[in-house]
Amino acid sequence: MIIVAKAHVYGDNIDTDRIIPGKYTKTLDISQLAQHVMEDLDPEFLQKFSPGEILVAGKNFGCGSSREQAPLALKAAGVSCIIAKFFARIFFRNAINLGLPVLEAPEHDIQHGDRLSVDIENGIVKNLTTGKVYACTRLNGVMKHILAEGGLVNYLKKYGDFVTD
Amino acid sequence: MASAGYTIAEKIISRHTNRIVRAGELCVVKVDGCMATDTTAPMAIKAFREMGGLKVFDPARFHLIIDHAAPAPNEKVANLHQMMRNFAKEQGCNLFDIGSGICHQVMVDHQKVKPGDLFIGADSHTPTYGALNTFACGVGSTDLAAVMLTGKIWLKVPQSIKVILNGKLSPYVSGKDLALLLCKKLTTGGATYMAVEYHGSAVASLTLSQRMALCNMSAELGAKTGIVSPEGLVLPYDYTPIFPDSNANYVQTIELDVCGLKPQLAAPDSPDNVYDVRKFEGTPVTYAFIGSCTNSRLDDLQTAAKILKGKHIATGVRLVVAPASRKVFLEALADGTIQTLIEAGATVINSGCGPCVGTHEGVPGDDEIVISTANRNFKGRMGNPRAKIFLASPATVALSALYGKITSPENESV
Numbered sequence: 001m002i003i004v005a006k007a008h009v010y011g012d013n014i015d016t017d018r019i020i021p022g023k024y025t026k027t028l029d030i031s032q033l034a035q036h037v038m039e040d041l042d043p044e045f046l047q048k049f050s051p052g053e054i055l056v057a058g059k060n061f062g063c064g065s066s067r068e069q070a071p072l073a074l075k076a077a078g079v080s081c082i083i084a085k086f087f088a089r090i091f092f093r094n095a096i097n098l099g100l101p102v103l104e105a106p107e108h109d110i111q112h113g114d115r116l117s118v119d120i121e122n123g124i125v126k127n128l129t130t131g132k133v134y135a136c137t138r139l140n141g142v143m144k145h146i147l148a149e150g151g152l153v154n155y156l157k158k159y160g161d162f163v164t165d
Numbered sequence: 166m167a168s169a170g171y172t173i174a175e176k177i178i179s180r181h182t183n184r185i186v187r188a189g190e191l192c193v194v195k196v197d198g199c200m201a202t203d204t205t206a207p208m209a210i211k212a213f214r215e216m217g218g219l220k221v222f223d224p225a226r227f228h229l230i231i232d233h234a235a236p237a238p239n240e241k242v243a244n245l246h247q248m249m250r251n252f253a254k255e256q257g258c259n260l261f262d263i264g265s266g267i268c269h270q271v272m273v274d275h276q277k278v279k280p281g282d283l284f285i286g287a288d289s290h291t292p293t294y295g296a297l298n299t300f301a302c303g304v305g306s307t308d309l310a311a312v313m314l315t316g317k318i319w320l321k322v323p324q325s326i327k328v329i330l331n332g333k334l335s336p337y338v339s340g341k342d343l344a345l346l347l348c349k350k351l352t353t354g355g356a357t358y359m360a361v362e363y364h365g366s367a368v369a370s371l372t373l374s375q376r377m378a379l380c381n382m383s384a385e386l387g388a389k390t391g392i393v394s395p396e397g398l399v400l401p402y403d404y405t406p407i408f409p410d411s412n413a414n415y416v417q418t419i420e421l422d423v424c425g426l427k428p429q430l431a432a433p434d435s436p437d438n439v440y441d442v443r444k445f446e447g448t449p450v451t452y453a454f455i456g457s458c459t460n461s462r463l464d465d466l467q468t469a470a471k472i473l474k475g476k477h478i479a480t481g482v483r484l485v486v487a488p489a490s491r492k493v494f495l496e497a498l499a500d501g502t503i504q505t506l507i508e509a510g511a512t513v514i515n516s517g518c519g520p521c522v523g524t525h526e527g528v529p530g531d532d533e534i535v536i537s538t539a540n541r542n543f544k545g546r547m548g549n550p551r552a553k554i555f556l557a558s559p560a561t562v563a564l565s566a567l568y569g570k571i572t573s574p575e576n577e578s579v
């Protein structure tokens with residue numbers, strides 16, 4: 001899958017409380033989550049961001065709580081994929097389990113508004129604005145299968161158990 | 166390489182899969198137990214059903230705890246709690262309803278997790294059980310749903326960092342101060358994807374409660390888990406301790422002498438923004454919180470009671486205390502600790518997460534300065550992004566409530 005879209009860039013250590021404050025997590029209604037996504041960090045996030053666009057961050061994106069509402073809210077708001085220098089581990093797992101592509105590009109210098117072309121399978125991000133190419137850590141094994149099935153729910157619905165190992 | 170020994174994490178994971186594994190390998194492991202809370206269980210139950218799940222793999226190994234917003238503050242939460250109760254009844258699994266306490270304390274109090282176990286919790290502070298020489302890791306709801314269905318989880322065997330803390334701790338310097346010191350040294354995210362192993366004479370002398378406080382904040386380092394060496398660990402039952410091999414491979418070894426370490430605090434808005442309490446001494450506070458899975462066990466409450474006995478907190482300060490569990494609450498009632506705290510002006514609330522996560526029971530107002538024994542002080546953590554949160558040990562928090570300003574316990578007589 002190749003995604004071509006505009007990048008919205010945020011900084012380091014964006015925690016799950018800033019992605020979706022705890023007070024909004026008490027719901028199974030996904031559209032309600034999307035309404036409050038990133039609001040403590042950038043109150044205008046939802047006005048600026050169009051569905052299908054790409055979220056880019058620095059180090060340790062999604063640190064803090066295990067709340068899966070964080071990647072879910074981003075996915076519900078239309079985030080097509082997230083690129084960060086590295087992710088907090090629970091956020092990273094949760095995103096894959098929800099079928100939201102996450103790519104680690106340790107050396108990226110993507111600027112706000114750059115247009116990107118993202119090759120999820122091969123882990124390559126091209127910056128169409130500057131011409132730069134960033135190599136990303138590639139997903140392997142079971143993670144790749146889960147993402148390919150669109151998340152862990154679909155994966156287990158299909159296979160009934162973990163098929164690797 | 167072939168002759169290198171194994172870390173604790175590698176040993177425990179190997180025992181739960183069908184082969185001997187090393188750091189970096191991906192594997193599917195069997196779990197000894199798993200749990201979810203009212204923040205994560207509703208989504209997990211939904212995902213479990215969507216996966217086609219009818220029966221959880223083993224009801225005796227799956228626990229539901231209602232602790233994060235308990236009792237329910239509104240109808241939405243009340244309905245999610247009902248969903249958990251109904252699911253527990255249907256599946257015959259353990260339900261720890263409101264007032265039982267914070268998930269992590271409940272699992273330890275009820276011996277649902279033991280040394281050598283591989284335990285998965287749908288809560289980021291699950292590494293707390295590493296205090297019991299356990300490999301315990303936090304996941305989100307969909308991962309947990311997969312465990313509920315299969316009794317298994319996929320894991321990448323983590324690399325380990327060895328932390329050796331030597332020396333005798335000064336009075337009023339606790340496991341929490343050590344945890345904050347490590348946040349400072351390793352920074353948030355500094356141990357991402359890794360296991361942090363805690364060793365050394367300062368660690369060996371810690372009680373289980375203090376080990377839990379230390380291990381709890383491994384989550385703030387981004388670690389997959391924290392594991393405390395079993396040296397000096399006393400439990401009310403027999404167990405087989407798991408030590409690392411002397412030639413095990415570590416990505417990093419940090420050795421610190423903690424003799425003379427001063428009480429530590431994390432200033433707003435990050436748990437790694439750590440200094441000696443002294444640096445902020447005199448900063449006025451209006452809200453003090455003693456609670457959370459980091460510090461609300463019996464010894465934490467007793468420390469606060471000792472400081473506040475026969476005295477009263479400063480005018481204009483609220484002190485909220487949430488005991489870690491019903492067991493802790495009852496013990497603190499029986500020995501007079503609760504009475505002392507209430508006489509000193511504390512508001513004691515039910516056992517559970519309380520205001521730690523900002524959903525109810527004590528959200529701070531705009532521009533308030535809070536001092537708390539919890540583990541996170543991100544903006545908005547306690548429900549109001551305009552409040553500032555300092556994190557410290559129970560002794561520092563109690564003393565700061567007493568004087569209405571940040572105060573270091575380093576000069577207190579013990």
Ligand code: SF4
Pocket residue numbers: 233267268288290456457458459517518521522539540
């Ligand atoms: S006490 Fe706070 S940190 Fe601990 S489990 Fe509850 S909400 Fe999470």
